[in-house]
Amino acid sequence: MKILRLALAQINPTVGDIEGNVLKICDFISKAKKQNAGIVVFPELAVTGYPPEDLLLKPQFISDNLDALKRVQRETKGITAVIGFVDRKTGVKSRQCDIYNAAAILRNGKLIGVYYKNHLPNYGVFDEYRYFKAGTESPVYAIGDVTVGVNICEDIWYPEGPAKSQAVAGAEIILNINASPYHLGKLSLREEMLSRRASDNNIAVAYLNTVGGQDELVFDGGSLIIDRAGEIIVRGRQFEEEIIIADVRIDGPSRPGKRYLAPAASSLGEEVYKALVLGTRDYVNKNDFSKVVIGLSGGVDSSLVAAIAVDAISKENVKGVFMPSPFTSKESREDSSALAKNLGIRIIDVPINEIFESYRKNLKREFKGIHEDITEENLQARIRGNILMSFSNKFGWLVLTTGNKSEMSVGYATLYGDMAGGFAVIKDVPKTLVYELCKWKNSREGRAVIPERVLWKEPSAELKPDQKDTDTLPPYPVLDPILKAYIEDDKSFEDILSSGCEKECVQKVIKMVDKSEYKRRQSPPGIKITPRAFGKDRRFPITNKYRSY
Amino acid sequence: MKILRLALAQINPTVGDIEGNVLKICDFISKAKKQNAGIVVFPELAVTGYPPEDLLLKPQFISDNLDALKRVQRETKGITAVIGFVDRKTGVKSRQCDIYNAAAILRNGKLIGVYYKNHLPNYGVFDEYRYFKAGTESPVYAIGDVTVGVNICEDIWYPEGPAKSQAVAGAEIILNINASPYHLGKLSLREEMLSRRASDNNIAVAYLNTVGGQDELVFDGGSLIIDRAGEIIVRGRQFEEEIIIADVRIDGPSRPGKRYLAPAASSLGEEVYKALVLGTRDYVNKNDFSKVVIGLSGGVDSSLVAAIAVDAISKENVKGVFMPSPFTSKESREDSSALAKNLGIRIIDVPINEIFESYRKNLKREFKGIHEDITEENLQARIRGNILMSFSNKFGWLVLTTGNKSEMSVGYATLYGDMAGGFAVIKDVPKTLVYELCKWKNSREGRAVIPERVLWKEPSAELKPDQKDTDTLPPYPVLDPILKAYIEDDKSFEDILSSGCEKECVQKVIKMVDKSEYKRRQSPPGIKITPRAFGKDRRFPITNKYRSY
Numbered sequence A, B: 001m002k003i004l005r006l007a008l009a010q011i012n013p014t015v016g017d018i019e020g021n022v023l024k025i026c027d028f029i030s031k032a033k034k035q036n037a038g039i040v041v042f043p044e045l046a047v048t049g050y051p052p053e054d055l056l057l058k059p060q061f062i063s064d065n066l067d068a069l070k071r072v073q074r075e076t077k078g079i080t081a082v083i084g085f086v087d088r089k090t091g092v093k094s095r096q097c098d099i100y101n102a103a104a105i106l107r108n109g110k111l112i113g114v115y116y117k118n119h120l121p122n123y124g125v126f127d128e129y130r131y132f133k134a135g136t137e138s139p140v141y142a143i144g145d146v147t148v149g150v151n152i153c154e155d156i157w158y159p160e161g162p163a164k165s166q167a168v169a170g171a172e173i174i175l176n177i178n179a180s181p182y183h184l185g186k187l188s189l190r191e192e193m194l195s196r197r198a199s200d201n202n203i204a205v206a207y208l209n210t211v212g213g214q215d216e217l218v219f220d221g222g223s224l225i226i227d228r229a230g231e232i233i234v235r236g237r238q239f240e241e242e243i244i245i246a247d248v249r250i251d252g253p254s255r256p257g258k259r260y261l262a263p264a265a266s267s268l269g270e271e272v273y274k275a276l277v278l279g280t281r282d283y284v285n286k287n288d289f290s291k292v293v294i295g296l297s298g299g300v301d302s303s304l305v306a307a308i309a310v311d312a313i314s315k316e317n318v319k320g321v322f323m324p325s326p327f328t329s330k331e332s333r334e335d336s337s338a339l340a341k342n343l344g345i346r347i348i349d350v351p352i353n354e355i356f357e358s359y360r361k362n363l364k365r366e367f368k369g370i371h372e373d374i375t376e377e378n379l380q381a382r383i384r385g386n387i388l389m390s391f392s393n394k395f396g397w398l399v400l401t402t403g404n405k406s407e408m409s410v411g412y413a414t415l416y417g418d419m420a421g422g423f424a425v426i427k428d429v430p431k432t433l434v435y436e437l438c439k440w441k442n443s444r445e446g447r448a449v450i451p452e453r454v455l456w457k458e459p460s461a462e463l464k465p466d467q468k469d470t471d472t473l474p475p476y477p478v479l480d481p482i483l484k485a486y487i488e489d490d491k492s493f494e495d496i497l498s499s500g501c502e503k504e505c506v507q508k509v510i511k512m513v514d515k516s517e518y519k520r521r522q523s524p525p526g527i528k529i530t531p532r533a534f535g536k537d538r539r540f541p542i543t544n545k546y547r548s549y
Helices: A018-034 A053-057 A059-076 A153-157 A162-168 A186-201 A268-286 A300-313 A330-343 A353-367 A374-395 A405-410 A431-445 A452-456 A476-488 A493-498 A503-515 A517-521 B018-034 B053-057 B059-076 B153-157 B162-168 B186-201 B268-286 B300-313 B330-343 B353-367 B374-395 B405-410 B431-445 B452-456 B476-488 B493-498 B503-515 B517-521
Strands: A003-010 A039-041 A080-090 A097-107 A110-116 A140-143 A146-152 A173-178 A204-209 A211-214 A217-220 A224-226 A232-235 A242-249 A292-295 A318-322 A346-349 A398-401 B003-010 B039-041 B080-090 B097-107 B110-116 B140-143 B146-152 B173-178 B204-209 B211-214 B217-220 B224-226 B232-235 B242-249 B292-295 B318-322 B346-349 B398-401
Touching: A003 A018, A003 A204, A018 A039, A018 A059, A018 A080, A018 A242, A039 A173, A053 A059, A059 A080, A059 A097, A059 A110, A080 A173, A097 A140, A097 A146, A110 A146, A146 A153, A146 A162, A153 A162, A153 A173, A153 A186, A162 A173, A162 A186, A173 A186, A186 A204, A186 A224, A204 A242, A211 A268, A217 A268, A224 A242, A232 A242, A268 A300, A268 A431, A292 A300, A292 A374, A300 A318, A300 A330, A300 A398, A300 A431, A300 A452, A318 A330, A318 A374, A330 A346, A330 A452, A353 A374, A353 B353, A353 B374, A374 A398, A374 B353, A374 B374, A405 A431, A405 A476, A405 A503, A431 A452, A431 A476, A476 A493, A476 A503, A493 A503, B003 B018, B003 B204, B018 B039, B018 B059, B018 B080, B018 B242, B039 B173, B053 B059, B059 B080, B059 B097, B059 B110, B080 B173, B097 B140, B097 B146, B110 B146, B146 B153, B146 B162, B153 B162, B153 B173, B153 B186, B162 B173, B162 B186, B173 B186, B186 B204, B186 B224, B204 B242, B211 B268, B217 B268, B224 B242, B232 B242, B268 B300, B268 B431, B292 B300, B292 B374, B300 B318, B300 B330, B300 B398, B300 B431, B300 B452, B318 B330, B318 B374, B330 B346, B330 B452, B353 B374, B374 B398, B405 B431, B405 B476, B405 B503, B431 B452, B431 B476, B476 B493, B476 B503, B493 B503
Parallel strands: A003 A039, A039 A080, A146 A173, A173 A204, A292 A318, A292 A398, A318 A346, B003 B039, B039 B080, B146 B173, B173 B204, B292 B318, B292 B398, B318 B346
Antiparallel strands: A003 A242, A080 A097, A097 A110, A140 A146, A204 A224, A211 A217, A224 A232, B003 B242, B080 B097, B097 B110, B140 B146, B204 B224, B211 B217, B224 B232
């Protein structure tokens, strides 16, 4: 019976931190050696972090990454390591260099092979044709008595791709290294596809994903080993750094019972919540912040963001600011205080009324005879934005914004007001899912950390008397499916109507989405959790006269 | 002697405005017919406008553009028209549709051919692999007694590309349709390349470019016809819509003297100034604004932006706001007033001191015992941003921001403060070029529209007593070349040092650039005028620990 002891190094590298990434890689190589692993596998572009974006256009950056790989190479005495890096080669036709999204196969201190990614994704958040040339070969390598095929991320999604050629060429196991961004439900998509790939080609597949947050993206780990029968024998943790050691039977199906399956999320709520915690923690830490500040309104969005922040970087590092106006209700004050108390965070009280009055006074001459309108509502939001930014400037706290995807979609948010901040934690979370996440959090804690009333009172921006979100928007359970159909699924107006929505309502929603592009363009980055987020995932012109309704 | 009467329809379409673009195309077809042209040529993606970005992912959008092309087709009785549009074809391997960046050859009411762009740009501001499949054929067409090769934009930049194949296949003239974004000096780059392409292949080349502003891009027109000897016989205007009619000799070099050469810009200053005027005008008009508002500080940046705005949309539509603080100098008040008077625009006075004091008062408790610092400077800038946005909200005026590229590079700007606004006119103009543009404007007017003192007084943000830009930054003539080397040319730290810059200064500048990515990500769009602008042209991670110094 042929057994390969495989180590999956599900690490969390940082983009651009070549030194730090190399240290981490060497540390995990030494862990794998201690466990007598035959092969240790690292993620796609582990040396540079993923995605390095236009850093890849700097020749010095490529050189630094190549030097770093040489240092790693020296650490592979007595083991084989597969590591993602950027390779460079002078082009055949051009004098300039081509670069490749590559995997180095390092064995016993020597570089025994380099694989170039064949299939470069250039959709959604991906821009790989911007940088890389595609590889055209899919070799196999003899590692001891095992024949191995290495390929990278997107490659494995093609049934007729490198994995098949490698299986045909005699590979006994496929090592597929990834930097695969999370969106809800992606884990099961991956597992189905990989299981099919393994059984179709009668070959074991090890799928190693990176983990960690990088700007808009969260890489969720959840690495897998699947035997040649298509059975999952190893599943790594989601959202955590981990080294997974497994003995993989190469010449037959695994023995029943020899499995390591980290517990998967019990619900969508848990999965998304954990993604948001990791994305927030990594954005804060990797950008060298230690503390964050959040405007607490007593509403559900800011309550959720505060709970996530506390789970991400601990309560001492989270500051709340309550900024009441005359339109702020007693309930809002009570609920934000209760939330802060439940979370154990400090809440600072800065009323905005006096500042608001000083603006009104100084603008009175120019605005004479004109009714109050959205201008005065936005002013209040912008005063709050300025106050939060003042705390940020004075104490170095990162401002977390609290807008959700439903609001970002229809522009129900004030530019430079509640949109002011460095990181938009729930920017890609529809309002209906915001409630679900709060409920999951409360049930997990076994108490109403987020006060019950926050979950059932009617949402309001409280920028004028008796204001309700439904004055401007359809109820969220009506709004969210329209938004998903239009934004995530590119459904036409007719398609959306045919799913039973009211015509005027759909027209109004689409118009609001189209008209808000300029706001989204100036919004802070936030964590992608749906198949299509705002940001690099959805690239819309601001100047755009297309009307689909 | 074989002569082709060619009409180059250098039009200004609007992205998404399929109806409007079709009307314009039909209007230009009828103009060409009146002039007895044999062929009329329209730009790349003339039907949809360029670049439509993710509108291309909407199946309905593609259908609408195909329907529109059919309507155009009916208007081609008695003429041949070459028109850029998006074609769709069901893929061979996939069930889903592939789309192509295409040119329709319409003749006498019939579609006689479709060309698919072979070379898809996917660098800089371009993302064409995100959407399009590349064509692989380069046919030629017999139009009357002339054999014609049609290709699209990028195609002509490849010496061994479609133009050569078409010449070999018997084409007598190449019709190359474009949506080629402007950057300074690009016109002469194009002319050199096209002249070489024509003479190398012994073939006439007609180069038709679109014109107009689209978000960050300005398409500069400047269409060309080059005879088979490589001589330019027609050059269209830059930055203006125009139909150019020319009799092109097909079977030999042109007769000397038969030329139409629109006057080229006399200086870099003129060229860039005109690009900024067109970009501003089109952003305002295509987004259905009619008036703009600008914070006038008495400094050179806001003065230039106001002058450009007046040239773009006329003085009645430009409002200035002067927002003095106790740190505002007498000179600033005088200079902003003089500028407004010279331009004939209204200037509104809104002092910020009282508002500033009300913030300080309400933040006093939390900031007790801490020295005033950047926090209070930013507050002033943010109060001004709020005031401008209040005018925008109340009256529907678009806020133009006034920051230049040098500031945007090093982050010498306040997020939500002077960066607040809808369009950043001179975002890609280095400070040293700002001065040049002002001088060009004054010399063209024959008087100091921008007051002389504005051009020689020392730049200051006036956010604290006796502040100068040079307190924080190297002098602009030192700073700008470092920024160009680092940002536009991807030079390494060593390379920049070797050009004679001081080590500490370069380190400081690079550090400032790296640390400001988060600000740039939230900045409004502005007009690209350099080979690498901020925005879609330069895609940098915010979370980025790479240090090149």
